[in-house]
Amino acid sequence: MHPADDLCGIKSKKLSKKRIVLGVAGSIAAVETVKLSRELIRHGADVIPVMTNAATKIIHPDALEFATSHKPIIELSGQTEHVFFCGLVKNPVDLLLICPCTANTLSKIAHGIDDTAVTTFATTAIGSGVPFVIVPAMHLSMYKHKVVQNNIEKCKELGITFIEPNIFQNKAKMPSIDEIVANVVINVGKQDLKEKNILIIGGATAEPIDDIRILTNKSSGKTAVSLANNAFERGANVEVWYGYAKETVPLYIPVKHFETIEDILSLLKSNKKTFDAIIVCAAIADYLPKKHKGKISSGKNKLTIECSPAPKIIQKIREVAPKSKIIAFKVEENKKDLKEEALKLLSKNNLDVVVANTISAFGADENEILIIDKERKSITKKGKKEQLAGYILDTIK
Ligand SMILES: Cc1cc2nc3c(=O)[nH]c(=O)nc-3n(C[C@H](O)[C@H](O)[C@H](O)COP(=O)(O)O)c2cc1C
Missing domain, CATH: 3.40.50.10300 (CoaB-like)
Known part of the structure; x- marks a missing residue:
């Protein structure tokens, strides 16, 4: 038994039987993905990691394999992993979550370019209607770039949900792990109180x-x-x-x-x-x-x-x-x-x-x-x- 299996569902069953592909791009926030994937597992999810080459320079794939029990997919193979998990197949995953997502990866997704494992999963998920959430993280200067903003809008038009970053000290920071997990629960759930x-x-x-x-x-x-x-x-x-x-x-x-x-x-x-x-x-x-003004004095009988x-x-x-x-x-x-x-x-x-x-x-x-x-x-x-x-x-x- 892998150590990650001990964690499964220990906090709640909110994500029980849910399979989530976690796409990790080359943002420094990738260091948070060990904690994030383990929190998703604590709520019952099965997390399948996919990484860009840039992400592997920031966090070692062994760390994500340890966290999730799955070997991260970095290069696609003859198994056509993108189709197996996110294609028009009998049992696609419940969610593609790209977290953190770089300016580069989201811009490529907006234009249908797929030259990394993560962007190929994205193209496949959009084409087959797999629910898709992006959590951008980057320096504020990149986030404010007009083309990046236009690309975010394009992604939204494609039906991708964005979890807005926290703008802090000139950075568009990834939100807290609790906030990301809560949004994952929304996106894989029945949303029966939507718009209320x-x-x-x-x-x-x-x-x-x-x-x-x-x-x-x-x-x-x-x-x-x-x-x-x-x-x-x-x-x-x-x-x-x-x-x-x-x-x-x-x-x-x-x-x-x-x-x-x-x-x-x-x-x-x-x-x-x-x-x-x-x-x-x-x-x-x-x-x-x-109400008495001031302080009722102490020492009264x-x-x-x-x-x-x-x-x-x-x-x-x-x-x-x-x-x-x-x-x-x-x-x-x-x-x-x-x-x-x-x-x-x-x-x-x-x-x-x-x-x-x-x-x-x-x-x-x-x-x-x-x-x-x-x-x-x-x-x-x-x-x-x-x-x-x-x-x-x-x-x-
Ligand atoms: C240490 C380090 C941290 C980086 N952090 C970010 C980041 O937070 N957001 C971002 O968009 N790019 C960041 N970059 C730049 C990306 O890694 C770079 O654009 C890369 O080409 C992204 O490739 P990918 O989108 O395929 O992962 C960072 C680069 C380095 C070396």
Whole structure:
């Protein structure tokens, strides 16, 4: 058994049974392809490396053979490897990913020139309709060259998807490996949320008690981040409004931050976008503490914090987004109350779906949820929050 086989699917099954040809061109970013191919394998993919001669001067083919368990294809042979993997055959690969792609390779692809193994795979994939993603990486001066830009446009017209580089310190840098993997998942997946604009409001509110202390709760943000990842990987345009929580939202998903209920109300007021769906899984304060100026002095024998009921955010969201599908979360202490309380919340606020769970969900990796819609149709699901996110998003399709 090759060492790469031990890795297969250890992180997720998102790319299980997917075969990906990884074309590597002669950019310095080729040094990242060992990590990239191993991450794709961790999500279940079989990665077949193909290299240009220039790439072999930057990273040794043995490194990619070690990473993927396949000998990199550098010269085509009588096996016609380009046709075997990317041609009009019974079982072509699921994706051709050229990462990193040089100015030279993408320009040749735009003009149908194939004089390296990588460009011949490209020509074949375009002709047979194999999904094709390019991740360009080069110095900014090359990236800004008008002809290179025109060639990128030509490639896009040919149906090739580009993952845009991060422009940083005069370089058009390859995005993070996580971003590339997420885009690979989109491109080999069913894209059943494509074109959907989805807003996810997650995390906890943090209401000030004085100038340095806050009243918050134990929301980890895991549900919000799981929903954002799942929606992104299914092709949706995702935006996250994120409160006080420790889970990190991936950098490639746009985020707006809030701390207080007042902040959420301001975000609602300034928002200009129309969302097909709004998912409110944030743990929003039910009571607002009366705020003291400065610092409540320490050393008191007793301190009482006066609170008043907070405005109900879900009502405001329905008011400003009358046409959006709204999915709200309801937390109860006891499982037996979930259905009844979920139905009350649904009808009171004219919601589309309520996801009800108990307080054991807070901070946990797993959860049990009741998903109920306005026709009172309900299902119960139990599992990791990443898996549950999929069931919740199925209600938007
Ligand atoms: C160390 C080194 C780093 C390079 N990095 C890049 C790069 O990031 N992007 C790029 O377009 N070309 C880069 N080049 C230039 C390409 O290697 C060169 O254009 C080559 O002809 C590309 O061949 P290929 O497209 O067949 O791989 C680099 C060259 C060297 C020597």
